[in-house]
Structures are given as C-alpha cells and as structure tokens.
Amino acid sequence: MAKRKLLREIAARVYGEKYADKFWKRIEIIGDIAVIRRPFGVTVEELQPLAEELLRRLPYVRSVWTTWSPVEGDYRLREFVYLAGEERSETLYREHGCVFRVDIRRVYISPRLSYEHMRVARLIRPGEVVINMYAGAGLFSVIAACHAKPWIVYSIDINPYAYRYMVENVLLNKVSRQVVPLLGDAARLVPERLRGIADRILMPLPEYALEHLPAALEGLRRRRGILHIYLHIDTPRGVDPRRAAAETVEARLRGLGYRAHVSFTRVVRTVGPRKSQVVVDVEVAPENA
Numbered sequence: 637m638a639k640r641k642l643l644r645e646i647a648a649r650v651y652g653e654k655y656a657d658k659f660w661k662r663i664e665i666i667g668d669i670a671v672i673r674r675p676f677g678v679t680v681e682e683l684q685p686l687a688e689e690l691l692r693r694l695p696y697v698r699s700v701w702t703t704w705s706p707v708e709g710d711y712r713l714r715e716f717v718y719l720a721g722e723e724r725s726e727t728l729y730r731e732h733g734c735v736f737r738v739d740i741r742r743v744y745i746s747p748r749l750s751y752e753h754m755r756v757a758r759l760i761r762p763g764e765v766v767i768n769m770y771a772g773a774g775l776f777s778v779i780a781a782c783h784a785k786p787w788i789v790y791s792i793d794i795n796p797y798a799y800r801y802m803v804e805n806v807l808l809n810k811v812s813r814q815v816v817p818l819l820g821d822a823a824r825l826v827p828e829r830l831r832g833i834a835d836r837i838l839m840p841l842p843e844y845a846l847e848h849l850p851a852a853l854e855g856l857r858r859r860r861g862i863l864h865i866y867l868h869i870d871t872p873r874g875v876d877p878r879r880a881a882a883e884t885v886e887a888r889l890r891g892l893g894y895r896a897h898v899s900f901t902r903v904v905r906t907v908g909p910r911k912s913q914v915v916v917d918v919e920v921a922p923e924n925a
C-alpha cells in the first residue's frame with residue numbers, strides 16, 4: 637500500500653474518518669523515527685494512540701515523537717516530546733541513495749526538502765566550486781557530491797551538532813574529497829575565508845538569506861555566478877508567491893549593484909496561513925560589467 641494511503645488508514649483507525657485528515661498529513665518518517673507535527677490544541681495523551689498504532693503497523697518505525705514548538709532559533713530546531721517506542725532521537729535517514737546520521741532534537745532535518753536536494757544537485761556542472769552557506773547535517777552538499785561532479789562543496793553550519801553530523805555524513809557517504817565541512821557563521825566565513833572562489837552558492841535559510849546576500853556575493857568568482865535563495869513570502873489573496881519572491885530578489889540585487897536573471901522559481905512548501913517558502917534560482921553579474 638502506498639505510504640500516504642497507509643498513513644491515512646492508520647489515522648482513520650485511531651480517530652475515525654472524520655478526523656483522519658487532521659493527523660495523517662502531519663506524520664513524517666525520518667529513518668526509523670516517526671514524527672507527528674502536533675496539530676494546534678491537541679494534547680500528548682490524544683496523540684498516544686496514534687503513536688502506538690504507528691509502531692504496530694509500520695515495522696520499520698522504532699520510535700515516535702511529537703513536535704512541541706515551531707522551528708526556532710538560529711539553529712532552526714524544534715522541541716520534541718517522546719510518545720512511544722524506543723526513547724531515542726538519533727537515526728539513520730536515507731535520501732537519494734545517500735545516508736545521513738541525524739538527531740532530530742539537535743540538527744534541522746526535513747524530508748520535505750528532498751526534492752530540492754536533488755533538483756539543485758542536477759544543476760551542478762562538472763568542476764564547479766559550490767558554497768552551501770547553511771548546510772545542516774550536509775544533505776544538499778553530500779547529495780550534490782554523490783550525484784554531480786562538483787570540484788568542491790564548502791559546507792558551512794553554525795550549529796556545532798550539525799557540523800559534527802555533517803563530518804560523519806561526509807565520511808559515511810565517502811565524499812570527503814568533494815565536501816569540506818566548516819563550522820561557523822556563513823556571513824563571516826564566506827567574505828573572510830571563501831572570497832571570490834564560488835560558481836554557485838546555496839542559501840537554504842529563509843530567515844537570513846536576504847540579510848546575508850552581500851556576504852554571499854563576496855564568495856562568487858569574478859562577482860558572477862548562480863545563487864539559490866530560499867525565502868518566506870507573505871501571500872495575501874491575489875499575490876503570486878513565485879513572482880513576489882523573484883521581484884524581491886531582483887530588487888535587492890539591483891540595490892547591491894548587480895544584474896539579476898531569475899532562471900527558476902518554485903514554491904517549496906506552505907509554511908503558514910498565506911505564507912510560502914519559495915526558492916529563487918538567480919544568475920548574477922555586476923551591473924557595470
């Protein structure tokens with residue numbers, strides 16, 4: 637049975653047909669851990685039967701947790717509450733043929749970025765120098781190294797746990813010749829240590845992408861290259877999020893003295909009522925060149 641159908645059936649068995657949709661779409665499987673993104677107003681006790689049913693019906697699930705806070709802070713982490721199975725938050729997560737050790741309580745991880753990881757990897761041309769400014773446990777970087785032929789991917793994160801897992805994931809996937817993990821603030825590291833070297837820069841952190849744009853631009857070789865910028869865009873009725881994101885990026889780059897050619901936009905996911913995460917791929921060059 638397809639995974640979505642099975643998750644819906646499990647939720648329907650616990651809460652009935654009427655409420656199944658409120659729950660099943662909020663279940664994420666990360667390795668052998670199931671995470672239920674807690675619906676607003678639902679208690680831990682109310683989630684317990686769903687956790688037990690997930691353990692019973694999905695033999696590959698060993699541990700079930702629920703989220704207790706939104707994603708917050710510089711490390712983009714959530715608080716979790718343990719529900720059932722093994723009380724363990726570290727797991728091995730597989731994506732696009734690569735394997736990642738992660739602790740859901742210590743490092744940002746989202747299977748909902750899976751499509752983006754591969755989409756970006758496919759755009760990388762042989763020999764490119766890539767900077768991933770907000771690498772987390774290294775998913776974009778490792779998948780790029782496994783599926784494309786970059787010369788090197790500098791892979792930065794400010795969270796020491798993310799860095800530690802990234803180092804391990806680089807070794808696990810045997811890409812230590814291509815991926816260089818770096819611990820620190822990308823807004824400082826790029827201008828100070830990676831100036832003028834990159835063909836392509838990934839900025840998968842909507843909260844800071846625009847603010848850190850000047851730092852990213854310093855990383856580009858001859859001030860030209862491709863940026864992948866992830867943004868949160870408010871979308872009041874009638875606003876096209878992709879267009880709004882492209883216009884925001886173009887205006888910001890113009891203000892910094894760059895010409896911008898937006899080659900692609902995509903709504904990655906909805907992140908709130910009338911709020912979307914959008915990726916903008918943009919080719920930049922100095923205005924006066």
Ligand SMILES: C[S@@+](CC[C@H](N)C(=O)[O-])C[C@H]1O[C@@H](n2cnc3c(N)ncnc32)[C@H](O)[C@@H]1O
Binds near residue numbers: 711
């Ligand atoms: C949305 S997560 C990245 C997800 C990751 N790229 C993936 O595909 O799984 C954002 C990451 O940026 C890191 N971060 C936040 N501020 C940063 C900064 N100034 N410099 C470098 N990393 C930063 C956080 O620790 C977090 O791991």
